[in-house]
Structures are given as structure tokens and as C-alpha cells.
Amino acid sequence: MTMSSETLTVKHSTGKYPILVEPKSLDALGEQFERRSLKSPVGIVTNRRVNDLYGDRIREGLRGAGFVTRTVLMPDGERYKNLATVEQLINALLKQKMERNGTILALGGGVTGDVTGFVASILFRGVRWVQVPTTLLAQVDASVGGKTGVNHEFGKNIIGAFHQPELVVIDPEVNLTLETRDRLSGYAEMLKMAFILDPSFLDVLIKYRDKIIDGDDVNMLSRAISRSVALKAQIVTEDERESNRRRVLNFGHTFAHALEKVTEYKRYRHGEAVLLGMYAAGWLSNQVSGLSNDNWEIMRSILRDVPFDQQVDDLDAAKVVAAMEGDKKTRHDRINYVLLKRFGDVTITDAVSPTAAQLAVQAMKVAFSNSGNTDDESTSDANVSATGKL
């Protein structure tokens, strides 16, 4: 079997960095570090689960090339993506004699990447860092673009910095040890890229949905990851600091962040919340930004065909919308919605009433309710739109 391998490049204001997508690249980190003239000590930040799975391979590869490594562990879970963890990590790294000229390596999912990148951005006013994303979501999205940060009780990701990595190494094989819902979560972010940027990618994602979510075809996974990374890389190259173009990547995220917040970051994986958020944003797009009925029908069936099985019934639409008020994408007291005009064409608007947003959440609940059946759901969805005053 031939293994597919690809190197993509992200350009930014002060340089560029490679993103290597290659099976077994986890074992070749030493060579990659040498190529980029990265220095010891290498402060590896990870959590226990990922360390048990991949820590030794990473350390062996680096030590084999003469690098000195130090490993610090952070707790597992979105609820630990906060300033307290940042402080704990900085303390642990300093105790382990981390140096300004050394390298910080984030080994883990998007939570580890976001927190570690933020630590790298503030420790010694900036340490060089490398990302080795180990979830599908982190590989296709979180590890690309240099956005780092943590959550605050006032909202998700509202404390952070742009800090570009020196290198991103993606080994598609690590997805095999993920829970199925984590591959589903990454799949949802790939769908987002396709809806907003590349409708032809949708065909691939529909065709190979089960293979991606089951994770048993590494070559196919590699190709889907590369394609998704290429799409994101292009956007972040155009707009490094999210002044404009990059905001399209927030499609579905205003709702998603609120859903994560009202469920205290415990119920949904980020990508699961994005799946639900895209449904709400798609529904709104059909109501207010001209997404055709045909496109919306396709979109809603793609989203509903994803084998998502977490609870939505008890969500309070008013509370979800209230939580959106605190999100950092709110400017001048109005929420900015990223909506579709058609597949591949996005608009950003604040002309959406809280009532309309609540109806969108309601429609999403009906669509993903575990108790309903298909006929009832479409009737209720139609009722929601008929009664909705936008």
C-alpha cells in the first residue's frame, strides 16, 4: 500500500511554516526539528491519555536526534482550557528549566494545542513552538493558523494570542485510537470547510463519510485531511489576524460556542457543537441570507445524516441565544452571524433578531431530537419557520 504524504505551507507576516501530513510522521520529528533549526530543551505539553499513547514515540524520535526533552501534563478536557491551566503549565515548565531558546511542543487535541500555543506566546514573551495535533479536529482545523487561547466565564476563547508555530506535523494514523465521536467531530469541521469554501469537497465528504468517521482507511483520511488543511491554510494566509476574510471560518461557531457554554463544556465535543451550530446557521441562511431551498434541503440532509447521538432535547433556546451575547464575536452589542448565500459564498450580518436566532436553535433541536421521527421532524421544522418572524 502506498502511503500518501503532503507538505503544505502557511505564509504569515514574519515568515512561513510547513504542515506535514504523513502516516508515521510522529516517529520522524527529530529530523523535522533539525531541518527547522529548532533547539533543546523541548518542552512537550500533553495530557495523560495522549502521553500514554504517543509520548514515548515522540520522545524517542527527538532524543535519537540529540534533543533534550521535558514533559509536562495538563488535565484532559475543554473545561480545563483556562488561565489556571496556563499558570500550572508555566510553573511546571519553569521548574523543568525550560529556556527561552528552547521549543515547546503541543502534543494532543485542540484543547492542548490552544492552551500550549498560548503558553508559548507569553512565556519569555514568546517561545518557538511546534504542533503535533492528535485529533482529527485539531489536524484539519485547530492546528492551522496560529490562533491560541483559553476560555473565560464570559466566553469561549476570549483570552488568547496569535502565535504562529514553526512546524505542524500531522500523522493521520493517530486518528485510529480516537473515540468515534472525536472523528465525527473532525468530520463536522471538514463539512464546514466544504460548505463555506469548496462545494466540490462536499461530494467527497458525503461519499466517504462512514470511512472517515470509522477511521479505518488511513490513505483516504490523509487525503481528506490534506484537502481540508489546504483550504484553511489559504484563508489564514490571506488574513492572518482575522480582520476580515478569516471570519468565514466561524460559520456555525457563534451557535456552537453558546451550546458548549450552556452545557458547561461537558456534553459536546467542539465539532459536535459545530455540527449543531451549522444546522442553526444554515436554517437562518435559508431565512435571511438567500440560501436557496434546494441548497438548504441538501445541507440539512447532510447534517442530519451524520450519526450524531448526543442529547439536544433539554436545550433552552433562549439561554443559548443569551449565551451568544457574551461571545467575543459580538461587536457593538450585536451578534455577527456568518451565514451562507449559497454553498461556497458567505456573508456576515448582524441583522438577525434574537427571536430569529431562537427559532434557529429550535429548528436544530427538532432536527436532532432523539425522540422524533423523520416525518414529524420535517413538519415541526416547517412550523417553526412558518411561525418565525424574522
Ligand SMILES: NC(=O)c1ccc[n+]([C@@H]2O[C@H](COP(=O)([O-])OP(=O)(O)OC[C@H]3O[C@@H](n4cnc5c(N)ncnc54)[C@H](O)[C@@H]3O)[C@@H](O)[C@H]2O)c1
Ligand atoms: N485554534 C483554532 O484555530 C481552533 C480551531 C478549531 C477548534 N479549536 C479548539 O479545539 C478544541 C477542540 O479540540 P478537540 O476536539 O481536539 O478536543 P480535545 O483536545 O479535548 O480532544 C478530545 C479528546 O481526545 C483525546 N485524544 C487526543 N488525541 C487522541 C488520540 N490520538 N487517541 C485517543 N484520544 C485522543 C483527548 O485527550 C480528549 O479527551 C476546542 O477548544 C476548540 O475551541 C481551535
